[in-house]
Amino acid sequence: METFKGGQHIDGFKYLSREMAIKIMPLPSQVIIPLSQHTGAVCEPVVKKGDMVKTGTMIGTSDKLISSRIHASISGVVKDIVEYNHPVLGQSKAVIIDSDGKDTLDSSIVKRTKIEELSKEQLLEIIKNAGIVGLGGAAFPAQVKLNPLKPVDTLLINGVECEPYLTCDYRLMLEHTHSILKGIGLMQKIIGVERVVIGIEEDKQEAIKLLRNKCVEKKYDIEIVCLKAKYPQGAEKQLIKAILDREVPSGKLPFDVGVIVSNVGTAFSLFEAVYNAKPLYERVVTVTGKCLKQPSNLKVRIGTRFKELIDFCQGFKEAPGKIIMGGPMMGISQYTDDVPVIKGTSGILILSQKEVDEYTQGADQPCIRCGRCVNICPVGMLPYALSLCVEMDRLDKAAQYNPFDCIECGTCTYVCPAKRQILSGIRLIKAVTR
Amino acid sequence: MSEKNTSVDLAITSSPHIRAKETTAKIMWSVTLCLIPSGLVSIYAFGLSVLWIILTSIVCAMASEWLFNCYLQKKPNSLMDGSAVLTGLLLAYNLPAGAPLWMAGLGSFVAILFGKVVFGGLGFNIFNPALIGRVFLMASFPVLMTRWPAPFKVDAITAPTPLAVFKDGFSGSPILNPSEIIHYSYSDLFLGLRGGCIGEASVLALLLGASYLMFKKYISWKLPLSFVATVGIFTWIFGGSSFFSGDYILHILSGGLILGAFYMATDYVTGPVTIQGQIIFGIGCGIITSIIRLWGGYPEGVSYSILLMNMGTPLIDRFVKPKRFGDK
Amino acid sequence: MKAILLGVMALSGLGLAFGVLLAWVSKKFHVQIDPRIEKVGELLPGVNCGACGFAGCLGYAEALVNKTATLAGCPVSTADTKKQIAQELGVCDVDLHRVTPLAVVACGGGIRAKDKFKYQGLADCRVAVKTMGGPKNCKYACVGQGTCVTVCPVNAISMQADGLPLINPDLCVGCTKCVAVCPSNIIYMLDRKKKVYIKCRSHDKGAQVMKNCKSGCIGCMKCVKECPVKCITIVDNLAVIDHEKCINCKKCVAVCPTKCIAVL
DSSP states (O other), X not given: OBOOSXXXXXXXXXXXXXXXXXXXXXXXXXXXXXXXXXSSOOOEESSOTTOEEOBTOEEEEOOSSSOOOEEOSSOEXXXXXXXXXXXXXXXXXXXXXXXXXXXXXXXXXXOOOOGGGOOHHHHHHHHHHHTOBOTTTTOOBHHHHTSOSSOOOEEEXXXXXXXXXXXXXXXXXXXXXXXXXXXXXXXXXXXXXXXXXXXXXXXXXXXXXXXXHHHHHHTOOOEEEEEOOOBTTTSHHHHHHHHHOOOOOTTOOGXXXXXXXXXXXXXXXXHHHHHSOOOSOEEEEEEEOTXXXXXXEEEEETTOBHHHHHHHTTOBSSOEEEEEESOTTTOEEESOXXXXXXXXOOEEEEEEHHHHXXXXXXXXXXXXXXXXXXXXXXXXXXXXXXHHHHHTTOGGGGGGGOGGGOOOOOHHHHHOTTOOOHHHHHHHHHHHHO | OOSOOOGGGSEEOOSOXXXXXXXXXXXXXXXXXXXXXXXXXXXXXXXXXXXXXXXXXXXXXXXXXXXXXXXXXXXXXXXXXXXXXXXXXXXXXXXXXXXXXXHHHHHHHHHHHHHTGGGTSTTTOSSOHHHHHHHHHHHHOHHHHTOOBOTTOTTTOBOOOHHHHHHHTTTSXXXXXXXXXXXXXXXXXXXXXXXXXXXXXXXXXXXXXXXXHHHTTSSOSHHHHHHHHHHHHHHHHHSSSSTTOXXXXXXXXXXXXXXXXXXXXXXXXXXXXXXXXXXXXXXHHHHHHHHHHHHSSSSOOHHHHHHHHHHHHHHHHHHOOOOOTTOO | OHHHHHHHHHHHHHHHHHHHHHHHHHHHTOOOOOHHHHHHHHHSOOOOOOTTSSSHHHHHHHHHHTTSSOGGGOSSSOHHHHHHHHHHHTOOOSOTTOOOOEEEEOOOOGGGBOBSSEEOSOSOXXXXXXXXXXXXXXXXXXXXXXXXXXXXXTOOEEEOTTSSEEEOTTTOOXXXXXXXXXXXXXXXXXXXXXXXXXXXXXXXOHHHHHHHBTTSOOOOOHHHHHOTXXXXXXXXXXXXXXXXXXXXXXXXXXXXXXXXXXXX
């Protein structure tokens, strides 16, 4: 089975939500849509207080190259444009829309026909207008990614979902198999590559089977590779290594080795943007955690508050200690549940107070140089050495250990028996030496 | 902005938010646990006095740790992480069965103070603390440290270790007259019916514990194997009267080789961090051990070889680094 | 007898041989060191704080002698010391009347500033401020993880029970390391002759400050009106003292409603 060097098998807890079919979340009465949901320039609002908007109306844009448009996710009135809680930045400018309860679609949203006749440029324009971003995590604008600066020979589709707990990509692959394949077909056409490979972890056998059958049935020339279930198998560079045995050096991007990596979720939203002319105003979010009464996979409008999602999952069994946007390995802990879902929200994970105490107990003991972090580091770093640099306050010594190679997967911190906050230290070094 | 939020109850840390179940304490206590079978064999073979030596050593190690770390340096209580207990136990295993109790106590005091505390505590020591204790005792009380009771006859006879027999032949050992020399069969060596240090008694018991450690991936099998194999090959080539005729099985089974290779050379703190580095470490230990055994002044060289290679650890770590992702 | 003689002779012979060898080596590999480096090094404060950018005081001394650094680079040395060094080197490139400034903490928040959340990550201010915009509601506030305490080369700073660092003026040597490391920029250097400073850096509007913190500057203008020499102005919702004009009358301290003007 294909894999990369290093990494660690992590108990996934995916059973909590993997059998839960995607449910459509009822319309929220109010949405908060941050103007910064992607990598790149922040959008300027194109609506003002009091404006009427429809579902799918563009409300924010930017003339910068690397940016992505923002759309209203419900129809209603713009209540205000203010600083509001943001799941990544803490605070950011956001458009608040009060729903009129009708969910009237914007006039631009009509099913497209004659998709085959669309040229590469037209497709890229559609993607740009629809505000599609990579849904795997970094939320990088899709129109930029699909138009690489260097020739590319392979398109990799990331169906790995190696983050523990999360199941939204898995459910998408099961329930929207054909749409995803169509989306991949579009990507293939835009980039102009022959070879397309989908990588999926071995623990998602059903998805593998389904995609393989669909490929045969609909005559798609797509390889589906079964990968070892190991974290961080879904990290871009590790995925390329596992499937194509090419290594992307530190500071380089996948297209430097002739590859573009995209997520299955992105392929699905691309399909919707092109076939249904639907901008990215909703996405699938896994709401999970052992202290949640009913973990689920929900199709949610962007801008819905976390609190409403949690309530829809029938609330908590016991007191929550941590609310995390994303998975437990790379997610961001939130200080409030009054924070909106954004394009990059793949999941909401709730850890109970008991679990949090368990995980924080006995932190920051002395490093015993056991070498676990060195052996699992997927990019061949010496995490313990960087951690010691921080402990000794000798950040000037850290540069020799290549801190900028770090992909921040967090595996070193996960395996550390002394419970040291290795990754936090590496982030500190990166921030200070930059 | 809504005023009602749960802010003060929610914990904010940076990712990752989950941790593996392994802890330093768990690893240390597991190693301690895995050493117990060997101690039991020793108690069975040499009598209850062995138990007192082990307990004295452990209690003194813990007391020293508490005194220096918790009382004098006001550091958080480190007794429960098991490292002091392990040091005490390993030191006891490196003493002859007839060692006086004060020697065990003194040894573990020195092991903790000069082996660990002076370097800055757990994680910063260069040398294996238990071996520092042993070498200190070897240098200070060479006679007491080399009086080996024969198994099952504690006070009766002082027997040489198999290696001493091998090295000194019949004339070299002043305490014995030739007729009392005990010859050990390989199975005696393996099962533990021989003179020697407390922990060295039974290869079988040691391997039993070590296999658990390897199963749990607490230690890598590569380091001990490279150590033992090097000793085997080296003594096979140079250990006999002519080349390629040495009694390598005797060399592997006797002395502290198994104890050293599986429990002391594999010490995380004082060994290299990478697997490749650990193999180099093991080979180095093997060569030094064989040289001391075959041509050196002592019959046994495991402890010295590990200490010498401990010194080389920073150097190995400097040169043996994992391949940087993306480098050819 | 013969054995003793042999031993003595052998050892003396060895001693002699090594002595000659050492003498030859020291001649052969002699490195010329400017004696002034050592002298200057002795005059320098010796705290090795690194504020000059060189490897400790000795490194700085070498740079001074080689004229690659100026005396102004050392924020710690007193005027007297600098005078002596200047005499030693025959140069005068620094204002010798300058007094070592003192680092002061310009935040009165700590436990009086409202928490946004309880931060439990790595105990380092530089990480804390980057986590969700910092653990305090006030984005100008001290985040209280004590990185200034760690970097202080003379242990002049300690964290207090009120969640703020306290700088001991008797110990502070004015090396500016804490100023450089503080990610919230709330530590700054104050002339030792000046006794009054504003203990807040928030540019938020008064109402917002009141919501966030019990001891922030709300820009109420009381101090501005009270000041006899008109040295206080409100810039962007924050009172600023012009230390050049300040006469240490401390009248502003008495009128400040939130007690955010501090006296040394």
